Amino acid sequence: MSSSSNWQEPSWFRKLVYDLVLWTFTVIFDCFFREIRPRGAFRLPKSGPIIFVAAPHANQFVDPIVLMGQVKNETGRRISFLIAEKSHKRKFIGLISRSQMSIPVRRAQDCLKPAAGSIKIDPENEFHVFGVDTQFTKVCQTKGLLALPNSWGTAEVGEIVSDTELYLRKPFKFSSPKTADEAKKALESGTAFKTAPRIDQSEVYHKVFEHLAHGHCLGLFSEGGSHDRPDLLPLKAGVAVMALGAMEAHPGCNVKIVPCGMNYFHPHKFRSRAVVEFGMPIEISPELVAKYSNPETSKDAIKELLETITGGLKAVTVTCPDYESLTCVQVARRLYSNNMSKHLSLQSIIEMNRRLLKGYLHYKDEPRIMELKKSILEYNEKLRIFKIPDHLVEGDRNDDTLTIFTRFVTSLVQLVVLGALALPGVILFSPVFIATKVISEKKRREALAASTVKIMARDVIATWKILVSIGFAPLLYIFYSVLGTMLMRKYYVLSDRSAFTIFCSIYLFSAMITYSALIFGDKGMDLLKSIRPLWLALVNKEGLTQLRETRRQLSMEITEVINEYGPQLFPDFNLYDYEKKLELKRLRRQERKKLQLEQLENMDSEDEYEEAKTQRLRKRRAAKRQEREQSGIYAQANESLKAKLTSSVPIISNDNDNNSSVGLSSSSETDFASSGSEYEPDNDSASASKIGLVRDTMIRENRERNEKNEE
Known part of the structure; x- marks a missing residue:
């Protein structure tokens, strides 16, 4: 599995075609969408193997192009997406996916075929299925798929007892409550069915491992197919298997997983808007890889990584x-x-x-x-x-x-x-x-x-x-x-x-x-x-x-x-300050890049350049220490101010003029990572935050009043 004898680096011509097709679709999408913006793009690693996990998958073939365009624009890197083999074989879609160096994946639901006979469910055991005039031993496989008509639902085959009897691994999964009622009635009286064989994905995993081992980027929508639900679907385990498997097969391969939130305002409407948000890269520890390598704890490792990825996606999506x-x-x-x-x-x-x-x-x-x-x-x-x-x-x-x-x-x-x-x-x-x-x-x-x-x-x-x-x-x-x-x-x-x-x-x-x-x-x-x-x-x-x-x-x-x-x-409850911080960070990044380029041009050796980077890092750390010390002084001042103010001071007033202040901002990354956890805020810190906001509001209103007087 670790052999790379079959691996071939994409030729310059194929990369040129990738860039040309992507640029063409970017122009077309600029006509369809009124605005597409990235958020958190500074977090994207500039090198090394990356798996971009995107959700929600709300716009079928549009989502991959949007994400590829943003990543190419921000980092210059190319993403190869996993795509259903059924779509990969289509005339136009297949041509585009091949030009974008996609990796086709066979899916069981794409291989469903009608089978002879009808099936009934055991009223006393929802795992137990009986057949009438069926041939389960010929048309079904263990871990294969059993599907009901009209897309009512599917289930995975667990054990085949005979041509007319089998057990499911899990009960039928229905598409909706309405579908569930219809399907259950049909299963009670007998219904037609479809079957699909078990899909061996070892070849796909091998391609993915080699792709990552050579430092390239992989993209996938871990929910599976696209959908229009307001919440995330359960993530497939494949993304965790790919990341852990690549690091197990290639010990020197350090795979990072980047959660990507595809946030559309009206995904199906012409001239709508979209924001692609990139979360903090998820690093995989050697201990988790070792846990995955052990057959007894492999499933636990996959589950643990999948939970981390789910938390990262929830931090960058609005579900x-x-x-x-x-x-x-x-x-x-x-x-x-x-x-x-x-x-x-x-x-x-x-x-x-x-x-x-x-x-x-x-x-x-x-x-x-x-x-x-x-x-x-x-x-x-x-x-x-x-x-x-x-x-x-x-x-x-x-x-x-x-x-x-x-x-x-x-x-x-x-x-x-x-x-x-x-x-x-x-x-x-x-x-x-x-x-x-x-x-x-x-x-x-x-x-x-x-x-x-x-x-x-x-x-x-x-x-x-x-x-x-x-x-x-x-x-x-x-x-x-x-x-x-x-x-x-x-x-x-x-x-x-x-x-x-x-x-x-x-x-x-x-x-x-x-x-x-x-x-x-x-x-x-x-x-x-x-x-x-x-x-x-x-x-x-x-x-x-x-x-x-x-x-x-x-x-x-x-x-x-x-x-x-x-x-x-959210103790940090001020959105205008948040926007100012975003702009300030952007300007600082631009200044640092400009300074680095100027120093690189003026220096004779790479060692001098690296030494200058080290000195700048030390200065930033010293500035942060000084900022923390000053924040301690401000906290003491706030404690003194808190004794003079009542606890009923509102965070913002609801004035009817245009100068009303705002009380909402971004939480820290740890807030997002702990999505779903119970919050137990410190009352003192919340009160101090309120007082800080009152102070900020007064300063801002005085500044705006002075600016108007000057005008």
């Missing part, structure tokens, strides 16, 4: 047990402190969602939280009735009718102008829009029927929209170009060279018109959404006023609840 809870968290984030989240970066919004979700799950059984959830859902229903998004409810509350009418007319005129500019591109590209809608919906229904984990199968929509656009758009432009050239030839005498020039010109013009429609369409859609609340303010001012009052009251209540419970989980 929720159901859509209703996720909706509540998102509304709470928008309404917290007068919609302050609209001033935040994408990364901070993701961080805020995560912390609010963690707080909600921790306190969801509290009566006050349950009542607040009910109020949020009622407010959301009112928004649906008014057909207006939340972020447009707040504006124009003090404007008179004339001002609102003026803004309405102005917005309407702007919309007409932008619509006129975008209309030619929309008309030209409309056949592609129609094709993407029809085909993606068809593929969604097919994926839903074939899956046991999908809810609405929205995870395949974006993939097929992009694939259809890639195929249809060039054909459409060619059609327009040929049509235009033929019309020109009909009325003018053209040489072959002139005809070719006209053909290319029309093709480029069609592409430019489409792209301009994309730009103007973005602005136009924002205007279109803003017109409805202006119209409601004119024709139904009382209803809109009541909705705004409901929003204001709900915002106050949400702010009070978060300010009360937030510091109990």
